[in-house]
Amino acid sequence: MSKSENKDKFVKNKKIEIDNYIRALKSLLVLRKMIMEKLSGEFYFTSKLNYKNLKDKDPQTPDYIVKLNNGIWIGEIKKSLANPDIFGTEKEYIEKYIEGKLIAQLKKYDEPFKEFEVDSHDVVLMVPHRDVEALGFLKVKYLDKKQNLFKNNFAVIVYSIEAGSNRTEFIIINLEWGKVKNKIAHEILSMGYKKMIGEIKEDIAKYKIYEESDKTPIEYVMSILWTDIFPEIINKSDVNKIIEWRNKKEHVFEVKLDDLVEYLQKMYTLPSLNENDRKQFTSSIVLSAMEKFSKINFKNQRTNKMESAVTKISKQNGIYFSVIYKNFPEKDELKYLLKSLYLEQEEKDTSINQVVQTSPPQSSLTDFK
Numbered sequence: 001m002s003k004s005e006n007k008d009k010f011v012k013n014k015k016i017e018i019d020n021y022i023r024a025l026k027s028l029l030v031l032r033k034m035i036m037e038k039l040s041g042e043f044y045f046t047s048k049l050n051y052k053n054l055k056d057k058d059p060q061t062p063d064y065i066v067k068l069n070n071g072i073w074i075g076e077i078k079k080s081l082a083n084p085d086i087f088g089t090e091k092e093y094i095e096k097y098i099e100g101k102l103i104a105q106l107k108k109y110d111e112p113f114k115e116f117e118v119d120s121h122d123v124v125l126m127v128p129h130r131d132v133e134a135l136g137f138l139k140v141k142y143l144d145k146k147q148n149l150f151k152n153n154f155a156v157i158v159y160s161i162e163a164g165s166n167r168t169e170f171i172i173i174n175l176e177w178g179k180v181k182n183k184i185a186h187e188i189l190s191m192g193y194k195k196m197i198g199e200i201k202e203d204i205a206k207y208k209i210y211e212e213s214d215k216t217p218i219e220y221v222m223s224i225l226w227t228d229i230f231p232e233i234i235n236k237s238d239v240n241k242i243i244e245w246r247n248k249k250e251h252v253f254e255v256k257l258d259d260l261v262e263y264l265q266k267m268y269t270l271p272s273l274n275e276n277d278r279k280q281f282t283s284s285i286v287l288s289a290m291e292k293f294s295k296i297n298f299k300n301q302r303t304n305k306m307e308s309a310v311t312k313i314s315k316q317n318g319i320y321f322s323v324i325y326k327n328f329p330e331k332d333e334l335k336y337l338l339k340s341l342y343l344e345q346e347e348k349d350t351s352i353n354q355v356v357q358t359s360p361p362q363s364s365l366t367d368f369k
Contacts, residue, residue: 011338018220018334020079020128025210027126027159028064028077029203030171030195032270035066038193039185042067045210045270045280049074052112052119060108063210065273071181072121074109077210078102081127081134090141098142103149110150115273122153122180126173129160139177154178157189169197208268209280216280219341221289223334229264230325251326252302257319261286290321296340298324 032043043066048059066073081102087093102125112119127135135158143149143156155178162170175189197204208224209216234251264281293310313320330336 007343011342014217014219014338014342015335017079018217018223021217021220023128023159023161024077024079024126025207026161026171026197026200026204027173028210029200029207030159030173030193031064031126031157033195033200033203034173034188034193035068035185038188039068039182041069043271044273047115047272047274049109049113049115052114054111060113062109066124068182068185072116072118073124073180074113074121075124075126076106076109077126078128081131081138083131084133084137090137093137094142098138102138103142106154107150110152120152122155123150124155124157124180126157126159127176129158129172135176143177153181155180155189164196171195171197171200206268207270210270211280216285218285218288218292219334219338221281221285222292223337224268225286225289226293226325226328226337227333228268229260230323234325252322252324254313254320254322257283257287257290257321260290260321287319292341293323296337298326 035041035043044064046062046065048061049065050059051057062074063077064073064075066075082093082097084090084093087096106123106125109123127138129135139156156176157173158176159171159173162172164170172192172194173189174192175186180186180189208228209221233253233255261281261283264286269280290310291312294308294312296309297306298309299306307324309324309326311322313322328336
């Protein structure tokens with residue numbers, strides 16, 4: 001395989017990774033809506049959970065926590081399941097992946113934690129329905145053959161996103177295996193819980209990231225910044241005082257790293273069980289994302305020179321970034337972003353130098369608005 005083909009494959013896989021992340025996030029928000037609207041429960045992005053009885057063990061950080069009137073869920077969501085075909089044998093797949101990785105991680109949640117008044121809770125795994133073969137292995141060749149695998153109730157919820165008419169999407173979650181303590185929740189999930197994308201539009205517009213920052217694709221964070229955050233900064237005269245205009249006409253502005261992180265944490269993160277333990281947006285991941293924008297070049301209309309879309313500026317009171325904000329020349333902004341970062345382009349598209357962005361751009365992530 002040539003170098004060019006390797007890069008094309010890398011970009012394709014990166015796009016799939018980010019699409020999987022978005023699907024998982026949407027499905028998690030549908031579960032959140034079910035918990036809050038149908039069960040009057042509470043839904044949290046994770047915080048650290050400290051063992052009550054295992055004092056020598058490190059804290060655990062599951063993906064989500066649910067509080068109901070008669071119980072608690074500690075949950076994990078997988079963006080994908082490993083394909084059995086990449087393992088030599090069925091036995092190897094079960095031992096190395098299902099038992100050695102997947103179940104081993106869930107077992108860490110099968111203990112009492114100090115943060116909860118009760119010692120028992122449900123352990124809930126969410127997985128994509130599209131990974132049919134892997135899901136079959138998990139259920140039929142492993143779970144069905146095990147008894148008393150967990151001390152607590154254990155359940156597998158599958159999620160899927162299906163296309164409807166007029167380009168609508170349906171997100172469906174349903175109970176695939178096991179049980180949960182709450183009878184109403186069990187009944188709802190057994191029948192399947194479905195929402196149109198429009199019904200969670202406000203949640204999708206607000207909640208962008210659910211995992212700890214080091215597990216989130218950096219390119220996805222970049223797409224959030226370019227597609228959602230920068231247009232907000234441009235179209236508002238004052239966004240929590242994080243902006244210092246240099247030239248409104250050309251949409252060149254400065255933003256301080258600390259202020260940008262604070263804004264993201266305040267406006268775009270899921271509620272956490274412990275408000276002092278919010279890791280969804282950290283200085284590290286935002287700094288990395290902003291620095292990566294240096295690989296994308298624009299023509300500065302004031303200087304008539306090619307400049308990086310984002311330039312890092314160190315000042316006495318912190319790190320700032322100068323941003324030249326313009327419309328990408330492709331409708332699919334995420335695709336263009338990935339191509340600009342990882343593919344060698346023999347010919348630069350000069351059209352990007354002709355258009356100054358005057359309104360929030362359209363992109364493949366329009367559901368997030």
